[in-house]
Amino acid sequence: GQQLNQSPQSMFIQEGEDVSMNCTSSSIFNTWLWYKQEPGEGPVLLIALYKAGELTSNGRLTAQFGITRKDSFLNISASIPSDVGIYFCAGPGGGSNYKLTFGKGTLLTVNP
Amino acid sequence: DADVTQTPRNRITKTGKRIMLECSQTKGHDRMYWYRQDPGLGLRLIYYSFDVKDINKGEISDGYSVSRQAQAKFSLSLESAIPNQTALYFCATRASGSTDTQYFGPGTRLTVL
Numbered sequence: 256g257q258q259l260n261q262s263p264q265s266m267f268i269q270e271g272e273d274v275s276m277n278c279t280s281s282s283i284f285n286t287w288l289w290y291k292q293e294p295g296e297g298p299v300l301l302i303a304l305y306k307a308g309e310l311t312s313n314g315r316l317t318a319q320f321g322i323t324r325k326d327s328f329l330n331i332s333a334s335i336p337s338d339v340g341i342y343f344c345a346g347p348g349g350g351s352n353y354k355l356t357f358g359k360g361t362l363l364t365v366n367p
Numbered sequence: 368d369a370d371v372t373q374t375p376r377n378r379i380t381k382t383g384k385r386i387m388l389e390c391s392q393t394k395g396h397d398r399m400y401w402y403r404q405d406p407g408l409g410l411r412l413i414y415y416s417f418d419v420k421d422i423n424k425g426e427i428s429d430g431y432s433v434s435r436q437a438q439a440k441f442s443l444s445l446e447s448a449i450p451n452q453t454a455l456y457f458c459a460t461r462a463s464g465s466t467d468t469q470y471f472g473p474g475t476r477l478t479v480l
Contacts, residue, residue, distance in 0.1 A: 264407075288468065297371075297457050297471030298410070343409065354400075354425070355469055359409040 261344050261358030269366050274331040276361045278344030287327040288345040288355070289318050298343055302329070334365050370394045371472035373458050379478045386445040388475050390458030396470070397463050399441040401425075401433060404455040404474075413456075416441055417463070448479040 261278045268274060278287070286305055290298035302313050304320035304327060311318055315332045327346075331338055344358040371392045380386050390399065401413040402425075412425030414433040422433055430452060434442045445452055455476055459469040 261409075290471075295473070297459075297474050299471070300468055303468055354412055354415060357410040359407060 259344055259346065259356055259358040261361055263361060264359070265362040265364070267364045267366065268334055270335060272334055274334055274338070274363060275328065276330075276342060277326060277328045278358050279326045280346060281325075283324040284327075284346035285324070286346055287318070287320050289316075289327070289329050290343040290345060290357075292341045292343065292360075294340070301342075331363075334363075336365050336367050339363060339365050371458060371460055371470055373456075373472040373475050375475060376473065377476045379480065380448055381480050382449055384448050384479075386448050386477065388443045388456055388458075388477070390441045390443070390472055392439050392458075392460045392470075392472075394460050394462070394470060395438075396460035397438060398461040399435065400459040400461070400469060401431075401441065401443045402457045402459065403427060404457060410457065413443065445477075445479075448477075450479045453477060453479045 302318040309320040341360040458472040
């Protein structure tokens with residue numbers, strides 16, 4: 256079935272640093288979604304991408320839909336302590352638009 | 368008020384007990400999902416439902432059952448809980464339409480002793 260490889264698995268950074276993470280798929284995706292999960296909460300949608308090459312920003316977050324349609328990138332600029340959490344990429348999986356396949360997540364820790 | 372709610376938020380039970388986790392939504396979405404989250408494994412789909420009369424198995428449905436009592440309610444049951452079902456469980460909803468975006472509840476932390 257569909258697999259998403261997300262990297263890195265974890266990151267430990269200092270406040271103010273920029274962060275980059277990525278996600279690759281074994282097959283083409285038509286949509287890429289990036290979620291953030293904070294401790295004790297469910298995942299919350301950060302950015303949705305619908306077109307190859309698309310670059311979308313949400314505040315300090317920027318995500319890109321890769322040209323090959325098999326990858327996506329999320330960047331966080333000037334990190335702050337509240338950026339701590341697990342970041343997941345997701346896309347329609349199994350050839351269906353009704354189910355999502357999730358990456359295993361990137362755990363981000365920001366040291367003040 | 369939260370759009371997607373889950374009860375209970377935490378539950379500790381014993382092996383062999385029957386457990387029901389409940390999910391309610393006020394978003395008016397017709398599609399609902401149950402996921403399980405384990406450390407390092409991300410989110411895995413247990414069951415999903417497109418409407419009250421439609422139930423579908425996900426990738427890890429063994430040991431679980433669901434009930435869609437109404438458009439706004441989707442329950443997950445563990446008929447006979449076992450320790451390896453200890454996990455975080457999330458309900459999610461999605462509107463039928465052009466996007467794949469799913470909206471998640473706050474989760475239920477289940478521990479099976």
